[in-house]
Amino acid sequence: MxxxxxxxxxxxxxxxxxxxxxxxxxxLAAAGARVALADLQAEKAEGVAASIRAAGGEALAFPVDIADGASLDRLRSQVRSAFGPVTILVANAARITIRPFLELTDAEWEATVATNVTGTYLTIRRFCDEMIDAHRGSIIVISSVNGLRGQVGLSAYNVTKAALVMLARTVALELAGHGIRVNAIAPGDIATAIVDQVADQDGAQGTIPLRRYGRPEEVAETALFLASARAAYTTGSVVTVDGGLDAQLYPGDIFASGEAPGANG
Ligand SMILES: NC(=O)c1ccc[n+]([C@@H]2O[C@H](COP(=O)([O-])OP(=O)(O)OC[C@H]3O[C@@H](n4cnc5c(N)ncnc54)[C@H](O)[C@@H]3O)[C@@H](O)[C@H]2O)c1
Incomplete structure (x- = not known):
């Protein structure tokens, strides 16, 4: 419950x-939090906030570009006026750049790093002061299994997601004394618009140990746990929600063909 x-x-x-x-x-709203939905797509975020309110939750939408510190300053003061000091921060916004390494432009590299790494850094910096004042808080950084394992065509994205693992771990150490927990979630292939941009949809699902894409709601359950007092002793962790992808060296069952040593007794 x-x-x-x-x-x-x-x-x-x-x-x-x-x-x-x-x-x-x-x-988070269904669990009773007052939630600020911050996004570049302000109108779309407002639609989600309205539906949360219709279901009995408390939610408001705010425009933000996480790559812009001044935009985050405005977000912080708007959220503070509406709801008071922030106690849970989910740094989830990111952009994906899919391009072979040899075709990647400098501008694409820089934009990916600016949003995913610098933007997440700025987001945490802007909101951690309120948590320090309150001597409590939970910060959740959304990384990816792509920050733990390589994948062709995603060099810029993968580098940013690996950087977020280290950002979460290091900030966890520095904020532990302030009563603030910082954890990362590394989702695998979750059925959203980002995955729709990556080819080989049917083939990819067959290589996931659990044989299916994850659902956004399954990542949300882990975020709720990390946000809650149930995770009071969990900080600096990287929690995979990936159907077993990160545990696997190669897909497939070496015994299935009957050719593996010892497979036939
Ligand atoms: N979907 C997956 O399979 C998957 C796997 C691993 C990790 N992730 C990570 O999960 C997070 C969410 O992914 P998703 O699949 O829901 O992506 P999505 O593209 O569907 O949603 C990303 C949202 O972030 C917003 N956004 C992008 N840049 C922004 C900026 N500069 N400022 C404010 N908002 C901005 C977009 O408007 C969009 O609403 C990302 O960090 C992504 O890297 C996703």
Whole structure:
């Protein structure tokens, strides 16, 4: 039973207009948090916020570009006026760049790093002061299995997601004394618009140990856990929600063909 366990908490979720961020915003609101949905797509975020309110939750949408510190300053003061100091921060917004390494432009590299790495850094910096003042808080950084394993065509994205693992771990160490927990989630292939941009949809699913894409709601459950007091002793962790992808060296069953040593007795 988790209903109401986040009562009294104020959460900011970046990139909450769709996909994983939307699912996390909905889940935190259903658990009783007041939720600020922050996104470049302000109108779309407002649609999600309205539907959360219609379901009895408390949610408001705000425009933000996480790559722009001044935009985050405005977000912080708007959220503070509406809801009070933030106690849960989900740094989820990101952009994906799919391009062979040898065709990647400098501008694409820079834009990916600016949003995913610098933007996440700025997001945490802007909101951690309020948590330090309150001596409590939970920060959740959405990384990816692509930050743990390589994948062709995603060099810029993969580098940024690996950087977020180290950002979460290091900030966890520095903020532990302030009563703030910082954890990363590394989702695998989750059925959202980002995955729609990557080819080989049917083939990819067959190589996932659980043989299917994940759902945004399944990532949201992990985010709720990390946000809650149930995770009071969990900080600096990287939690995979990936159907077993990161555990696997090669896909497939070496015994299935009957050719593996010892497979036939
Ligand atoms: N979908 C997956 O399979 C998958 C796997 C691993 C990790 N992730 C990570 O999960 C997060 C969400 O992914 P998703 O699949 O829901 O993506 P998505 O593209 O569906 O949603 C991303 C949201 O972030 C917003 N956004 C992008 N740049 C922004 C900026 N500069 N400022 C504010 N908002 C901005 C977009 O408007 C969008 O609403 C990302 O960090 C992504 O890297 C996704």
């Amino acid at each position: 988790t209903a109401g366990e986040l009562a009294g908490e104020v959460a900011v979720v970046t990139g909450a207009a769709q996909g994983i961020g939307e699912a996390i915003a909905r889940r």
